[in-house]
Amino acid sequence: xRNDTKNHLCWHxxxxxxxxxxxxxxxxxxxxxxxxYQEDNIQILRDLCMMHIQNRNYDGFTNISRRxxxxxxETRGNWSSFAVAAxxxxxHELALKIIDSYDDTVEKTDKEKYERSEILFYKVIxxxxxxxxxxxLDELDKYKDVIVDKEEWKSKRAEYLLKLSRFDxxxxxxxxxxxxxxxxxxxxxxxxKARQLVPSNxxxxxxxxxxxxxxxxxxxxxxxxxxxxxxxxxxxxxxPLSFVKGKTFAQRFQEFIFPNLTKGIxxxxxxxxxxxxxxEKVKIIEDIFLEIEKNLVTIQKLNxxxxxxxxxxxxxxxxxxxSEHFNFLCQFPTALEYVKxxxxxxxxxxxxxxxxxxxxxxxxxxxxxAQCTEEARSLDLADRYLNTKSTRFxxxxxxxxxxxxxxxxxxxxxxxxNTYRNNIFDMQVVWYEFEEGMSWLRxxxxxxxxxxxxxxxxxxxxxxxxxxxxxxxxHRKMTLRQYVRMLxxxxxxxxxxxxxxxxxxxxxxxxxxYNHPKEQSLDSMDSSLSPDERKKIERQRKKQEQQDxxxxxxxxxxxxxxxxxxxxNKPIDIDPNGDKLLEADPLAEATKYLxxxxxxxxxxxxxxxxGYQVSLHRKKYxxxxxxxxxxxxxxxxNPDVHFAVVKFFHSADSTTHHPTIQTVIDLERETILGKxxxxxxxxxxxxxxxxxxAARRTYYEAAVLLGADKxxxxxxxxxxxxxxxxxxxxxxxxxxxxxxxxxxSSDIVNDYFKQCQKTFHLARYYKDKEQLDKEEQQPNQQPNQQPNxxx
Amino acid sequence: xxxxxxxxxxxxxKNIKQLKILNSVCLPVSYHEKFYAVLLQKPxxxxxxxFNDIFVGAICSRLEKDKETGEFKMYIMTIAVLAPYxxxxxxxxxxxxxxxxxxxxPDIKEIYxxxxxxxxxxxxxxxxxxxxxTKEQKDYYKKIDPPHAYFLTKxxxxxxxxxxxxxNIQV
Numbered sequence: 001x002r003n004d005t006k007n008h009l010c011w012h013x014x015x016x017x018x019x020x021x022x023x024x025x026x027x028x029x030x031x032x033x034x035x036x037y038q039e040d041n042i043q044i045l046r047d048l049c050m051m052h053i054q055n056r057n058y059d060g061f062t063n064i065s066r067r068x069x070x071x072x073x074e075t076r077g078n079w080s081s082f083a084v085a086a087x088x089x090x091x092h093e094l095a096l097k098i099i100d101s102y103d104d105t106v107e108k109t110d111k112e113k114y115e116r117s118e119i120l121f122y123k124v125i126x127x128x129x130x131x132x133x134x135x136x137l138d139e140l141d142k143y144k145d146v147i148v149d150k151e152e153w154k155s156k157r158a159e160y161l162l163k164l165s166r167f168d169x170x171x172x173x174x175x176x177x178x179x180x181x182x183x184x185x186x187x188x189x190x191x192x193k194a195r196q197l198v199p200s201n202x203x204x205x206x207x208x209x210x211x212x213x214x215x216x217x218x219x220x221x222x223x224x225x226x227x228x229x230x231x232x233x234x235x236x237x238x239x240p241l242s243f244v245k246g247k248t249f250a251q252r253f254q255e256f257i258f259p260n261l262t263k264g265i266x267x268x269x270x271x272x273x274x275x276x277x278x279x280e281k282v283k284i285i286e287d288i289f290l291e292i293e294k295n296l297v298t299i300q301k302l303n304x305x306x307x308x309x310x311x312x313x314x315x316x317x318x319x320x321x322x323s324e325h326f327n328f329l330c331q332f333p334t335a336l337e338y339v340k341x342x343x344x345x346x347x348x349x350x351x352x353x354x355x356x357x358x359x360x361x362x363x364x365x366x367x368x369x370a371q372c373t374e375e376a377r378s379l380d381l382a383d384r385y386l387n388t389k390s391t392r393f394x395x396x397x398x399x400x401x402x403x404x405x406x407x408x409x410x411x412x413x414x415x416x417x418n419t420y421r422n423n424i425f426d427m428q429v430v431w432y433e434f435e436e437g438m439s440w441l442r443x444x445x446x447x448x449x450x451x452x453x454x455x456x457x458x459x460x461x462x463x464x465x466x467x468x469x470x471x472x473x474x475h476r477k478m479t480l481r482q483y484v485r486m487l488x489x490x491x492x493x494x495x496x497x498x499x500x501x502x503x504x505x506x507x508x509x510x511x512x513x514y515n516h517p518k519e520q521s522l523d524s525m526d527s528s529l530s531p532d533e534r535k536k537i538e539r540q541r542k543k544q545e546q547q548d549x550x551x552x553x554x555x556x557x558x559x560x561x562x563x564x565x566x567x568x569n570k571p572i573d574i575d576p577n578g579d580k581l582l583e584a585d586p587l588a589e590a591t592k593y594l595x596x597x598x599x600x601x602x603x604x605x606x607x608x609x610x611g612y613q614v615s616l617h618r619k620k621y622x623x624x625x626x627x628x629x630x631x632x633x634x635x636x637x638n639p640d641v642h643f644a645v646v647k648f649f650h651s652a653d654s655t656t657h658h659p660t661i662q663t664v665i666d667l668e669r670e671t672i673l674g675k676x677x678x679x680x681x682x683x684x685x686x687x688x689x690x691x692x693x694a695a696r697r698t699y700y701e702a703a704v705l706l707g708a709d710k711x712x713x714x715x716x717x718x719x720x721x722x723x724x725x726x727x728x729x730x731x732x733x734x735x736x737x738x739x740x741x742x743x744x745s746s747d748i749v750n751d752y753f754k755q756c757q758k759t760f761h762l763a764r765y766y767k768d769k770e771q772l773d774k775e776e777q778q779p780n781q782q783p784n785q786q787p788n789x790x791x
Numbered sequence: 792x793x794x795x796x797x798x799x800x801x802x803x804x805k806n807i808k809q810l811k812i813l814n815s816v817c818l819p820v821s822y823h824e825k826f827y828a829v830l831l832q833k834p835x836x837x838x839x840x841x842f843n844d845i846f847v848g849a850i851c852s853r854l855e856k857d858k859e860t861g862e863f864k865m866y867i868m869t870i871a872v873l874a875p876y877x878x879x880x881x882x883x884x885x886x887x888x889x890x891x892x893x894x895x896x897p898d899i900k901e902i903y904x905x906x907x908x909x910x911x912x913x914x915x916x917x918x919x920x921x922x923x924x925t926k927e928q929k930d931y932y933k934k935i936d937p938p939h940a941y942f943l944t945k946x947x948x949x950x951x952x953x954x955x956x957x958x959n960i961q962v
Contacts, residue, residue, distance in 0.1 A: 262793055264843045300792075311795040312875040313843045345875055347816055348809050348846045379812075382805035 008037035012044055015051075022465055024054050042071065049081060050471045056491070058089040076106075077475035080119065084480060088487070092130040099123045115478040117148040122480035124156070133163050151180070158190055162200075170194035178226065182233035188226075192219065192239075206274040208281065209242050216243050241275060250284050257288070258302050262310060264317050266351045269324035276328060286325060293318050316346055323355055330726040332363045332762055350376040350386070357393060364728045364763030370397035377406075384410055395435040398443055407432060428459045430498045437505065446509055451578030453509075456502040464493055495600035503593045503601075507610045510590035513582070514617060552579075590614050605634040605641070612644050616651055621661060624648055625668060632672065637689050639698035646678055646702040678706055686716065693722045693730040697737065710741055718752055720759055728760050735765075797881055799888065800839040802849075804831050809846050810839070817871035819907075819935050826868075829853070836865075838888050840872070840881050848872035850885040854899070865893045867904040886920055894947055903944040909937055917943045 001010040015030030031048035038044065045068050052061035065082040072078055079102040086095035099119060108116065120143045127136040137160040140153065147153045154177055161170035171194035177187045189205050192198045197215045211219075219240060226236040240252055253272075260268055275281050292302055296318060300309040323338035336359055342352045357372035370393040377386040387410055394403035412423045424432050437452035467490050474483035493499070559574065575581070581589075594614050597607040608627035615624035628648045631641045652665050673681050686699045700717045704710055717734060720727070735756065738749045757766040764772075802810065807827055814822060830837055830851055840848040850870040856863055867889065872882050893899045906913045908927065922943040931940035 264845070309792040311793055311843065311879075313795060313845055316845070346845060346847070346873055347812050348873065350809075379808050380806055382803070 006037055008034040008041065008044070011037070012041075012047070015047065019047075019051070019468075022461075024051055027051050028055055028057070028060070040071065042068075045071070046472070050468070053081075053085075053471050053487075054468060058085065061085040062089045062091075076115070076478065077472065080478050080480055081471075081475040083119075083122075084475070084484065087126050087129075087484070092126055095126050096123060099126075113146075114148055117143075117146055118478045119480060121147050121149065121152070122478075122484075125481055125484075128160075133160050136160055137164065154180075158194075162190060162194055167194050167196060178230070182226070182230035183235050185235055188235055188239060192222075195222065197222070205239055205242055207242060208275060208278040211243060219243055238271075241272070245280065246284075249281060250288060253285060254288055254303075257292075258306075261292070261302065261314050261317050261321075264313050266317070266320065268317065269321050269328075273328070282329070289318060289322050289325065293322065313346075316342055316349070319345075320351065320355065323359070327355070327359045327362055330362065332359055335359045348379075350379040353379075354389070360762065361393070361396070362726070364760060364765060366393065366397040367764060370394045370399065381409075391432065392435055395432075395439045398439050400436060400439055403436070403439075425455060425459075428462070430456055430459060430502075433459075434498065434502060434505075437502070441505065441509065446513060447578030447582045449578070450506065450509055450581040451575070453502045453506045454578075454581065456498060457506075460493060460496070460499050464490060492600060494596055500597070500601045500604065500606075503597050504606050504610060506593050507590045507597070507614065510586040510593075511610070511613055511617075514586040514590070587614070587617055591618065602630075603634075605631050605638070608634075609640050609644060612648060616648065619655075621652055621655075621657060622664060625652075625665060629668065629672075637685075639689075639692070639694040642682075642685050642689075642695075643698045643702055645672060646682060647705060649673070649678055650705055679703075679708075682706065690716070691721075691723055693720065693727040693734065697730065697734050701737070704741075714748065718748075718755075720755065726760075728763055728765075731756050731760065732765055795843045795879070796841075797879070797884060798841045798844075799884075800841055800846075802830065802834040802837040802839060802851075806839075806846075807831065810837075810849050810851075813846070813849055813871055813873065814869055817873065818869060820932065822869075836892075838885055840885050842876050842879070842881060847876040848881045848885055850889055852889055852902075862900040863896075863898045865889070865899050865902045867902065870904075882916065883920070886917075890920070890945070890947075900948055901944055901946045903942055905931060905940045906943060907932065907935065907937065908939045908941055914941065914943070917945075921945050 001007070001014060004010065011030050011034035015027045015034060018024075018027035018030060028048065028051035031044055031051055034044050035041070035048060045064060049061065049064045049068060052058075052064055062082070062085040065078065065085045069078040069082045079098065083095045083098040083102070086092075086098060099122070103116070103120065106112065106116065120139075124136050124139050124143070127139055137157070140147075140157055140160065144153070154173065158170055158173035158177060161167075161173055171191060174187055174191035174194055178184070178191060181187065185205055189198075189202065192205070193200055193202070195218070197219050198209065198211060202209065220243075223236050223239050227233060230236060237256055241249065241256065244252055257268075260271075265271070272285075275285070293315070295301055295303060296310060296315045302310060302314070319338045319342045323335045323342070326332075326335035326338065336356070339352055339356050339359065342349070353372045353376035357369040357376070360366070360369035360372065370390070373386070373390040373393040377383070377390040380386060387406060391403045391407040394400075394406060407424070411427070414423065433452045433455050437449045437456075440446075440449035440452065467486065470483065470486065474480065474486075494503075555577070559576070591614060594607075594611055597604075598611065601607050608631040611627035612624040612631070615621070615627060625648065628641075628644050631638075631644055635641055649665075649669060657665065676684065682699060682702045685702075686696070689695050690699060696716045696719060700713050703713050717738070720731065722730070735749070735752060738746075738752055742748050753766065756763075757768075760766055800806075807830070810830075811822075811827065833853070836853060837849060837851040839846060840850075842848075848871060850867065852865050852867045854863055855866050867886075870882065870885060872885075890902065893902050902922075903925075904917070904922075905928075906917070914924070922945045924941045925944045926942045928940050928942065930938045932938040
């Protein structure tokens with residue numbers, strides 16, 4: 001290129017090279033340059049077109065597609081790309097004109113019917129997005145015979161009728177849909193909305209809903225009618241449960257439960273869990289089940305009025321449901337009792353090990369829970385679900401090595417690959433990477449944790465790149481509805497839950513690294529240690545450092561060898577332990593990920609709770625203020641939000657600002673704190689919202705920040721009552737806080753530990769060290785090893 | 792009583808632990824790992840029984856060649872059904888399955904098994920299926936009381952039907 005800047009071929013190839021490196025903006029510029037030197041080259045036009053849509057440059061995309069279409073009107077794909085371009089650029093009228101002229105010119109043969117159907121359906125969607133639902137409905141009806149996707153056609157028609165408030169027709173349409181699929185919850189929801197029996201903004205039927213009584217009767221009538229028309233429909237029978245209350249609920253719930261118990265469904269609890277947001281219903285359900293248990297044990301029937309006796313399996317699933325029920329209510333000993341009954345009755349069913357694992361998980365003992373899932377898995381080694389469940393629990397129990405062995409049973413194993421011994425990364429198994437990252441985080445191996453979490457980011461980048469192939473493909477195939485949906489999904493890709501969770505953790509790790517840099521001076525250590533103990537710890541630290549250094553040198557040698565042996569297209573990971581990630585500037589990295597979070601997950605409170613901390617460290621007070629305000633708007637009485645407010649204004653008060661910034665801060669201070677000082681604001685919070693352990697801990701931390709005396713505040717911190725039921729994690733946070741403020745050998749800490757031990761007596765964190773050591777020495781419970789009799 | 796569904800399944804190396812649990816809970820005698828390894832070599836000689844999709848019972852057998860007569864016998868090593876699921880016909884179905892299997896193989900002339908002499912329920916059960924007590928062996932069992940056992944046998948062919956068909960049976 002340096003030799004001949006006007007050569008269009010060189011620019012074109014440079015653009016292709018940039019594209020291969022995923023530098024799409026540069027590629028687009030190169031293609032534009034190439035185009036300016038040779039205006040009519042089809043290939044350059046096509047490549048530039050693709051780059052524009054990849055960069056979401058809608059105006060560029062429209063212009064280039066228009067040119068392409070003028071040049072080659074016989075290529076189908078050019079019409080669709082122009083139509084999509086006009087649509088996405090906002091010019092719906094133009095898009096409609098294009099589709100109409102395309103449809104006029106094209107031959108209506110049988111071979112092309114799918115493509116024609118798709119583009120006409122797309123036209124309807126464009127009209128819908130324009131806002132004219134009536135016109136969309138008319139077009140939909142006009143193309144009834146042309147559109148091949150009949151189910152979607154019916155669905156859309158019903159949706160439009162509902163939006164236009166043409167309720168009778170909508171009800172008819174939903175009735176037809178239900179006849180086709182009587183198990184689809186959304187069709188029933190649509191029907192109820194069409195009959196105007198539920199509010200029109202209701203999103204789901206699987207929750208306890210409040211509607212006026214006459215509506216309830218009509219709903220019951222409707223569901224009865226549908227149940228008799230569709231005898232196998234489970235949904236029709238289940239819907240009334242969301243609406244009825246009291247005695248009617250008890251009766252209907254019982255009718256619903258009986259056949260399911262006889263049949264024996266392990267997932268029965270999960271099926272009705274959505275009803276548990278109503279306390280009244282929870283009590284009724286508990287009474288019903290305890291009654292059933294009593295009946296089965298005494299007369300082998302579900303109910304004295306039942307004619308036939310139950311098979312022996314029914315009591316099993318009753319007990320199983322009860323154990324899930326009590327687990328949900330955090331009554332762990334009762335739940336475990338029921339599991340024991342199940343296992344004594346029929347020890348061969350692995351579902352009981354799974355529910356036992358669930359109970360131990362909720363109670364805070366992941367190691368025992370992982371043992372249970374392993375036991376369940378060993379009963380059916382061919383079951384992939386059990387394999388993944390067991391792997392996940394092993395990762396939560398911080399046994400990464402065994403987890404990797406377990407998941408490798410179902411993956412392809414490559415022993416030469418240094419980091420990814422199995423193809424987890426290639427298969428984009430994000431849950432595994434996240435859980436492994438979290439496990440390393442709990443073990444304080446920050447390098448490895450960062451490595452896994454950034455792997456997740458790499459995979460999202462891959463997904464973002466994947467759309468490149470689809471631009472030309474979808475234009476050709478005319479599947480434009482799905483294409484536009486895909487584009488919109490990609491637009492919001494980094495707002496996806498998986499990425500959000502990973503990015504939050506990465507920011508947290510870098511914040512921690514910023515606050516606790518590697519060199520820990522002796523002063524920062526526990527002040528209660530004697531000089532001998534300090535020397536011992538220092539010696540141990542030096543020894544550990546030497547070991548680490550030796551290990552690193554060995555690894556480097558191994559790495560060099562692997563790089564020599566590496567196959568050409570399989571890149572060797574040069575940073576298998578994430579050390580380079582550890583050495584990066586924590587604040588800069590945190591900011592990088594935080595910006596992604598602000599861009600795509602601005603409406604989540606976590607983003608802002610992390611955001612204000614990073615911004616404060618960077619001394620960007622207005623940014624921090626923005627985060628604090630947003631967090632407050634989402635959840636004003638959240639303990640972490642309260643702490644954020646106090647911390648922000650405390651930091652802001654202790655520095656001098658530019659006068660404009662100071663004015664803004666003062667204005668907001670008035671809005672949020674009113675006339676209160678920070679102390680009184682904190683005290684008010686305790687009085688109005690101090691019922692939970694988390695709230696009281698926040699009050700304590702805020703008060704300490706403002707300079708109050710720790711001893712005086714202890715009485716708030718040490719209380720364990722909490723209406724939310726099982727504040728195990730919060731109590732652990734309090735315990736760690738107490739250690740850092742009062743030292744690990746203080747009486748306060750030990751008393752609190754003992755108190756928590758009694759309250760959370762299954763939790764592993766609160767078990768005595770001697771008890772844990774004893775457990776490790778004893779091998780796992782072996783089945784009764786009677787001496788062998790086999791001849 | 793409401794009817795439950797009884798179904799059959801096969802033994803595999805992936806679900807063998809369920810069988811181990813069943814045997815350890817139901818039977819007074821415990822079996823070595825080698826026992827289960829041998830079972831896996833000929834999984835078609837074992838059968839699992841499911842009640843409403845719950846694994847509740849199993850039967851395990853093996854083939855033996857009598858050294859004197861040269862004829863093949865089927866020996867039933869274990870048959871067990873979990874206690875809450877007895878008297879529902881599951882045991883009978885398992886036993887019948889094995890008997891049918893033996894009948895279909897022309898070289899198998901008889902089926903036999905051992906029962907503790909005090910186990911009257913079991914003895915009656917086998918007698919109902921056409922087994923007869925052929926002999927008693929003292930001190931057959933080593934660690935349970937009474938240690939004596941009966942041999943129960945069921946002949947599958949009469950002497951007339953005993954045509955020698957060469958079948959590939961490997962014992």
